Amino acid sequence: MRLKVTLKCEPDTILPYNYNHHLYKAINRAVYDSSTMGHKRDLGFFTFSQLYFEQYSISANGIRNLGKCVQWYISSIKGYFLDAILKGFSEAGSISLGNVNMPIVSVEILATPEINEVMEFSCMSPITVTCNLDASQGRMRYGRIEDHDFTEKLRQDLINKHYRVYDSLPSDDYLVFEFNERYISNKRRVTRLINFNGIKILGYMIPFKVTGNPELIRVGFHMGFGNRNNCGFGMVKVWYPPTAEDILGNEVG
Template structure:
């Protein structure tokens, strides 16, 4: 399930940096803490399972009007943000926090919460086509690299697909305490789209440089896994603002 938050700047327009993901992650925890400081702290510090999954993801800023500059962009008027999670407690505290004072702060900028709407999950089936609301990221450990190597789909599509599957299986098992009855999954980006468009995006997240993909894709295989990916995010680093998708 997901919540669509409608935000209004205090002025007619507000300037934001290109790399705002960390500020939004922080804002989400701060908002949850308004409802339950204990839940916010536990989610942030511990998460779930050995890998400390947070089980939430969020979209990029979805603005009808914006103006790009060399250092960032102006958001003109109201905009929205989609936040997705399978955790009922997360969504409950997020909603409570949003309506506590109707404020949501991204970095130094404070916005008024004009509305927060629960969006039920659409029917999702094998062969579903999705669009990315935030970049999809998968990585591996590679000899000669001191940091994780972000897999290039155009170079290793099968490996990229398998890493998506393995990541979803780990998250699914941690959340449900079991594996899905069907663990098959194969992932395809729209290669025609990638040929015509850049398709990649480099995000600076604090001291990390993270390479992700923003392109339509199709997923075949387990309906359970695909639906879980819709809720919690496809790929890695979901709570940092990666892997949020929407049905095309």
């Protein structure tokens, strides 16, 4: 289950580049302010997207909004957790990113797509994999996509999430990830370095195919792939690669 939140944002408003911790606080505030019961233990069972702008430009101080609205998506495997967010947002009426206050125009509940044994996804927020603490630098190391165990860590993480949600291991733990190499070669940069309230987190924005147990894939779709999901990492949407007709149409147009 996921929500689509539409926020009013005046043209020429400057939003901070690193806004994840503000969005995280908005979700926590909505949940704790809501009277919905049974949700507080599930504060780790959600993820959220980057902000989507109608139009924007980059300035020295942040992201300059050129449209009238900004869209934001939140996902959780717990329906009543999103119900609590929905109620909390309705009561709050707005969210704040630093000194920028954005009224909430609408909150929509989105339909869940069918999840099969083979799925292709694109990232709505970066996928990150945490590794052991780097003793030489005294900080957390984040996995690189070229690491031999990067996809294995993604698989193990989904198994752990399944156990946390259902209190049981999946019936089948087979999963294979394939990141889109053509996309990687065509993009100048596929990494994102997010400053989450002073903590720098490395992630990747790359479409990928995953093959295996739909139970585990469904957990990833709702809760996020990789780590730091409730900090705004690992949210995905179903990716539909362009068809030959689409490409031809774009060339003709």
